[in-house]
Amino acid sequence: MNLILLGAPGAGKGTQAEVICDHLQIPAISTGNVLREAVKNGTEMGLKAKSFMDSGALVPDEVVIGIIKERLAMDDCQNGFILDGFPRTVPQAEALDAMGVKIDKVIDIEVADEKIMQRLSGRRVCQDCGASYHVDYKPSKEDGKCDKCGGQTVQRKDDHPDTIKDRLHVYHEQTEPLKDYYEKTGKLTIVEGQEEVADTSALTLKALEA
Numbered sequence: 001m002n003l004i005l006l007g008a009p010g011a012g013k014g015t016q017a018e019v020i021c022d023h024l025q026i027p028a029i030s031t032g033n034v035l036r037e038a039v040k041n042g043t044e045m046g047l048k049a050k051s052f053m054d055s056g057a058l059v060p061d062e063v064v065i066g067i068i069k070e071r072l073a074m075d076d077c078q079n080g081f082i083l084d085g086f087p088r089t090v091p092q093a094e095a096l097d098a099m100g101v102k103i104d105k106v107i108d109i110e111v112a113d114e115k116i117m118q119r120l121s122g123r124r125v126c127q128d129c130g131a132s133y134h135v136d137y138k139p140s141k142e143d144g145k146c147d148k149c150g151g152q153t154v155q156r157k158d159d160h161p162d163t164i165k166d167r168l169h170v171y172h173e174q175t176e177p178l179k180d181y182y183e184k185t186g187k188l189t190i191v192e193g194q195e196e197v198a199d200t201s202a203l204t205l206k207a208l209e210a
Contacts (some may be wrong), residue, residue, distance in 0.1 A: 007109035111193035
């Protein structure tokens with residue numbers, strides 16, 4: 001099964017991608033990871049991407065699409081894959097279609113902006129070992145200190161309320177139109193994000209069978 005996961009930053013796409021991976025035994029392909037991997041491996045597209053990343057510029061669509069295409073051609077994608085973080089815009093979706101990539105289902109995880117603000121702005125990460133906490137849902141035993149290694153827990157720049165507002169604005173403007181794009185093809189299923197991750201996972205797996 002070839003899947004696309006849509007949803008705002010902080011909606012829990014990465015978590016649900018892992019759940020689907022285990023369930024269907026197919027790889028989850030996150031754009032960020034694939035870009036980093038291609039740069040590390042020094043592929044032709046990876047080197048192109050690196051030149052943009054080094055100068056702080058956004059990697060253009062044709063390079064991202066080239067890298068995704070290289071990744072989808074690998075053996076582990078023959079029985080299906082999950083795209084997480086791609087396509088981000090309607091032109092990227094059109095390019096994916098033009099490449100002849102067949103998508104079976106698009107799952108959109110819906111979470112209200114206020115909830116996302118609460119989720120992301122409460123996230124804390126250990127500076128030393130990278131362990132993840134949340135001030136409301138998963139606090140460390142001692143405030144500001146990592147349970148695992150005793151390192152300092154901090155709020156990442158990405159999780160600062162102003163940054164989250166900007167990221168949500170970009171999502172609504174550029175990525176949300178994909179819902180209409182895929183609804184017209186009859187491939188879109190909407191999953192309402194729940195308070196408990198396990199409940200969202202149950203709905204996501206149910207959506208696969210719909």
